[in-house]
Every structure is written in C-alpha cells, then in structure tokens.
Amino acid sequence: MCLSAITWAGFDNFYYFFSHEDSRDAFSIPHDLKILKEVFRLDPGDYAKTNAFWRSSSIADLVATSDEADKTALRAQDQRIRAKYQSLSDTYQSGKDDNAIPMN
Numbered sequence: 302m303c304l305s306a307i308t309w310a311g312f313d314n315f316y317y318f319f320s321h322e323d324s325r326d327a328f329s330i331p332h333d334l335k336i337l338k339e340v341f342r343l344d345p346g347d348y349a350k351t352n353a354f355w356r357s358s359s360i361a362d363l364v365a366t367s368d369e370a371d372k373t374a375l376r377a378q379d380q381r382i383r384a385k386y387q388s389l390s391d392t393y394q395s396g397k398d399d400n401a402i403p404m405n
Contacts, residue, residue, distance in 0.1 A: 321333050328393075
C-alpha cells in the first residue's frame with residue numbers, strides 16, 4: 302500500500318515484508334521508487350521510517366531479533382512467502398508488455 306494511503310487510512314504504525322528496493326531488485330517493479338524519486342526527489346529507502354504520522358518496521362528485522370527458538374520457523378515462512386511472491390512476479394513479468402501501465 303502506498304505511504305499516502307497508509308497515512309490517510311489512519312494507521313499509526315505498520316510492518317512491511319518487502320522494501321521498495323526488494324520490489325525493484327527481486328521483482329523488477331521499480332514503479333514506487335520512480336514515483337518517490339520523481340515526485341519527492343528521494344533516493345531508495347530515504348523516506349522517514351518514523352515520522353509525525355506513523356512508524357514503519359521491517360518484518361525481516363523482527364525475524365532477525367526474534368527468540369532463537371522461533372527463528373528457524375520464521376525463516377522458513379519467510380522463504381515460503383518469498384518463493385510465492387517470486388512466482389507471482391514471474392507471472393506479472395511474463396504479461397507486463399501486454400498491459401497499459403505507462404511506467405516501464
């Protein structure tokens with residue numbers, strides 16, 4: 302969800318699984334970073350993760366700081382989610398040229 306929508310929806314904190322850089326690098330979907338750069342002149346990851354509206358946190362950071370007993374299961378779940386998103390990305394990439402999104 303875009304940062305503006307998160308703010309207008311009234312969330313005061315949220316957790317994200319994939320960073321903007323993950324979207325660009327792992328899934329070849331650079332649109333969010335292009336928008337942040339063009340509109341706000343922000344480089345990847347330069348937005349304030351804690352600000353007057355909300356606090357954002359990475360789920361990867363939560364996994365890294367979790368109890369040792371939980372890490373194995375959490376890392377396995379992380380890999381399952383990443384594999385599913387990679388499959389979805391592959392589907393998106395295979396049909397990307399056929400859509401009308403003007404941000405290629």
